[in-house]
Amino acid sequence: MCGIIGYSGSRNARTVVLDGLKTLEYRGYDSAGAAFSAEDITVFKTGGRVSDLEKITPNIVAHAGIGHTRWATHGAPSAKNAHPHLSFDGRFAVVHNGVITNCDELKLSLIRRGIRFVSDTDSEIIAHLLSLEYDGDMVSTIDKVSSLLRGATTFIALKKGDERVYMHRNGASLVVGKGDGECIVASDALAITPYTSDVAVLCDGETAIMNATDVKFFKNGKQLDKPFGKTDRTAPKDCSCHMRAEIDEIPSALLNAYAEISRSITPAVSDMVRNAKRTIFFGCGTAYHAGLYGKIIFERVGVPSNAVIASEIDDERFIDENCLCVFITQSGETADTLIALAECKARGARTLAITNVKESTVTFEADETVFIGAGAEIAVAATKSYVCQLLALYMLSQERTEKRMGKSEIQALANAAKVVSKENLYAPEYKDFNPFFIGKGIDNVTAKEGALKFKEITCKFADAYGAGELKHGSIALIDEKSVAYVVSTNEHDEERVRATVRELQSRGAYVFAVTNSNRLGANKTLMLPKIYDENLYPVLSVIPLQNLALTASLCLGLDPDKPRNLAKSVTVI
Ligand code: AGP
Numbered sequence: 001m002c003g004i005i006g007y008s009g010s011r012n013a014r015t016v017v018l019d020g021l022k023t024l025e026y027r028g029y030d031s032a033g034a035a036f037s038a039e040d041i042t043v044f045k046t047g048g049r050v051s052d053l054e055k056i057t058p059n060i061v062a063h064a065g066i067g068h069t070r071w072a073t074h075g076a077p078s079a080k081n082a083h084p085h086l087s088f089d090g091r092f093a094v095v096h097n098g099v100i101t102n103c104d105e106l107k108l109s110l111i112r113r114g115i116r117f118v119s120d121t122d123s124e125i126i127a128h129l130l131s132l133e134y135d136g137d138m139v140s141t142i143d144k145v146s147s148l149l150r151g152a153t154t155f156i157a158l159k160k161g162d163e164r165v166y167m168h169r170n171g172a173s174l175v176v177g178k179g180d181g182e183c184i185v186a187s188d189a190l191a192i193t194p195y196t197s198d199v200a201v202l203c204d205g206e207t208a209i210m211n212a213t214d215v216k217f218f219k220n221g222k223q224l225d226k227p228f229g230k231t232d233r234t235a236p237k238d239c240s241c242h243m244r245a246e247i248d249e250i251p252s253a254l255l256n257a258y259a260e261i262s263r264s265i266t267p268a269v270s271d272m273v274r275n276a277k278r279t280i281f282f283g284c285g286t287a288y289h290a291g292l293y294g295k296i297i298f299e300r301v302g303v304p305s306n307a308v309i310a311s312e313i314d315d316e317r318f319i320d321e322n323c324l325c326v327f328i329t330q331s332g333e334t335a336d337t338l339i340a341l342a343e344c345k346a347r348g349a350r351t352l353a354i355t356n357v358k359e360s361t362v363t364f365e366a367d368e369t370v371f372i373g374a375g376a377e378i379a380v381a382a383t384k385s386y387v388c389q390l391l392a393l394y395m396l397s398q399e400r401t402e403k404r405m406g407k408s409e410i411q412a413l414a415n416a417a418k419v420v421s422k423e424n425l426y427a428p429e430y431k432d433f434n435p436f437f438i439g440k441g442i443d444n445v446t447a448k449e450g451a452l453k454f455k456e457i458t459c460k461f462a463d464a465y466g467a468g469e470l471k472h473g474s475i476a477l478i479d480e481k482s483v484a485y486v487v488s489t490n491e492h493d494e495e496r497v498r499a500t501v502r503e504l505q506s507r508g509a510y511v512f513a514v515t516n517s518n519r520l521g522a523n524k525t526l527m528l529p530k531i532y533d534e535n536l537y538p539v540l541s542v543i544p545l546q547n548l549a550l551t552a553s554l555c556l557g558l559d560p561d562k563p564r565n566l567a568k569s570v571t572v573i
């Protein structure tokens with residue numbers, strides 16, 4: 001969570017920092033702040049969004065600055081708790097991304113040393129420690145401070161009277177870019193590419209110091225030779241609703257994904273899949289739903305499989321060197337997923353990441369990586385990245401068969417997605433009804449994803465139910481104020497789903513169906529175009545549910561791109 005940025009260079013730091021924060025705002029948006037270094041360090045903070053910060057930040061001229069957009073962990077979202085935090089003597093300003101797990105004990109020892117805290121955050125500790133431990137050499141000072149901190153402690157700092165920017169990575173991403181007379185560091189390369197595409201990614205435990213012309217990297221006090229490479233990550237155009245744009249992009253994203261995934265399935269990746277005796281798919285939220293899809297289609301090609309919510313890894317006993325563990329994460333930064341990855345490696349499993357972000361942490365940690373090439377996804381709700389994850393899993397499962405998806409087949413799928421992306425199940429007359437998302441087998445995965453999307457961006461309760469399971473309890477919830485969205489794409493299950501539709505209607509529910517069959521007897525049916533392999537229907541059937549959630553959110557006057565209490569990249573546990 002949280003987006004952090006630092007700049008040193010010939011431009012006005014105010015512009016670069018504030019523009020960068022707008023790009024990073026998807027990572028957290030409950031408060032924001034910035035600090036600039038000229039002779040003094042000047043700090044501006046708001047309990048609002050980056051647009052509010054822009055209003056209160058005067059047109060100062062400074063060539064070094066740092067900024068933060070927050071997702072609160074310690075202390076309410078407010079100007080007082082917004083970063084940057086100043087050290088007690090005003091010598092250092094710090095922006096932090098992460099959670100300091102030993103903050104209580106550190107805070108107590110600092111209070112005993114006479115430090116007065118002005119915020120409720122854990123992050124303020126870092127600023128005070130930098131000043132207390134400063135020994136004239138920032139590399140050794142940062143090493144000392146970071147050795148005292150536990151948890152996720154990535155930070156960027158400014159020092160009074162100094163136009164250099166200092167940074168340390170531990171547990172949350174940091175990418176640094178080197179341009180012509182300027183250097184910029186940020187949580188995501190998206191904030192860097194307006195200025196330069198030459199980037200280097202910091203790894204855990206590394207410190208860097210940058211000025212306008214150079215960046216020096218260190219680990220354990222020793223200078224590192226870190227190469228810069230080109231990033232292809234580019235920020236999308238400004239638009240009023242990123243989620244709308246991202247759903248509309250699904251057809252083209254699928255075509256890009258096909259090319260990127262094909263490139264990513266190297267002989268090493270293919271061998272991993274072919275040799276796996278068992279696969280386990282890990283992910284959180286939407287990525288976990290992609291894992292459920294992976295489990296089903298891998299079992300269909302004969303590989304015993306499981307899907308596990310990454311934060312529930314402790315209950316997954318059967319992980320060993322015969323397992324291929326697959327980590328699905330759009331951002332590549334999700335803490336729960338990275339912790340599960342480390343655990344699987346420790347137990348000897350082979351690890352494969354599926355991600356959308358080439359510079360992300362998961363790519364450094366997993367044995368191999370498949371990139372989904374969906375393009376930057378800014379809206380908190382995952383849409384195009386989810387369907388591209390499904391495509392990656394489908395193409396990986398084909399490594400166990402003689403079949404390969406061809407260019408004409410992906411083109412046909414993209415064309416079908418274009419047709420479906422115009423479909424929307426939203427009907428104003430049912431806006432106050434209680435929503436139920438229903439499916440069986442592979443369609444239950446889509447129902448789960450539909451319910452999650454609906455909850456996430458409408459802030460209304462919704463849940464998914466198995467078509468056959470509903471009558472074993474949850475049907476008690478159904479009445480004439482219920483609306484059911486039934487997904488059915490599998491001929492084998494059609495009869496049972498038809499029976500469920502009747503059971504729902506008999507109790508007064510209005511039933512929408514998303515299906516490839518016109519025999520379900522729903523009140524309203526959205527027919528999916530025919531495609532060549534029914535395993536791919538989940539790529540299509542989820543799109544009308546994404547549109548439903550989006551329209552419901554907009555009709556409620558909410559901002560679907562920035563739902564309540566959430567952030568795009570969940571880097572805390
Ligand atoms: C999806 O709409 C959600 N925002 C959320 O469930 C997300 O998929 C989850 O936090 C995992 O994120 P990741 O793919 O970046 O790991």
